[in-house]
Amino acid sequence: MAAKHHRRATFTMIRCSVICEGQTEETFIRDVLAPILAYQEIFLTARLISTSKNHKGGALSYERVRRFVLNLLKEDAAFITTFFDLYALDKTFPDFAESQKQADVYTRVSCIEQAFKQDVVNEYPAFAARFLPYIQPYEFEGLLFTDIGKLTSIEEPWAKVTESLQAIRDGVETPEHINDGYETKPSARLANGLHNPHYRKTLHGTLAIEAIGIDKLLEECRHFSGWYNQLLALKY
Known part of the structure; x- marks a missing residue:
């Protein structure tokens, strides 16, 4: 990296x-x-x-x-x-x-x-x-929206939500513009979308950044x- x-x-x-x-x-x-x-x-x-x-x-x-x-x-x-x-x-x-x-x-x-x-x-x-x-x-998690494909490649079951997460990314100017709503902040969007396993901040956050580069x-x-x-x- x-x-x-x-x-x-x-x-x-x-x-x-x-x-x-x-x-x-x-x-x-x-x-x-x-x-x-x-x-x-x-x-x-x-x-x-x-x-x-x-x-x-x-x-x-x-x-x-x-x-x-x-x-x-x-x-x-x-x-x-x-x-x-x-x-x-x-x-x-x-x-x-x-x-x-x-x-x-x-x-x-x-x-x-x-x-x-x-x-x-x-x-x-x-x-x-x-x-x-x-x-x-x-939020830190906004950075993870920089490359959705790399993010969802970390755990195999996450691939099925690549399209929905990409739509979130495409709807804003930059990953840093994903907002501060309680349900729409970056971490909430990841927690709601990534399952089996669930998104874990301290583990998957760093893995995603390493994958993205x-x-x-x-x-x-x-x-x-x-x-x-x-x-x-x-x-x-």
Whole structure:
């Protein structure tokens, strides 16, 4: 699944922590994205935020996220980015209400990302260059709609729903435009359509991305591609 990028001419090891929303995103970063970017001398570490004594990830309040980001920036000289879904994002994120006025999902997530970064930078201006917040429209599972044939080839019984899932993909501009309705969000569409075995996020999500390939994701998913290229361009 190697991306079509040459190894960059540098001997400086770039480290970047990716604060993930949950285990699905953590697995994607660890098993898919980190190996690809390691070839570019960029080393990603997926991190989950503790939400209780024995639990990490999910149901992340902005206060908890902000505290974790600031502490990590102070403790570690690495770059910091995030991988959160727009769907069910905590409404106390900076400019969340303002973002809801935007019809275009790319404008919406950019509004939140910029306000998130500004809030952190206002606290510690020196961290500006090292913090790159990223929010996925609308869910990680939207990326799996990049190539329906590859997705449904993972499990043999899934082949029979290729046409219906392809119709969903064909009905939107990009995979990242599959929306935030409770029944129409990407994960719900996959859960409703993929059976015997049922779609399992932490298992099938990564398998699907590996089958689809990073280059196809970069071609189809503009916001993801922009973030990926930001990571490629990191330098001290």
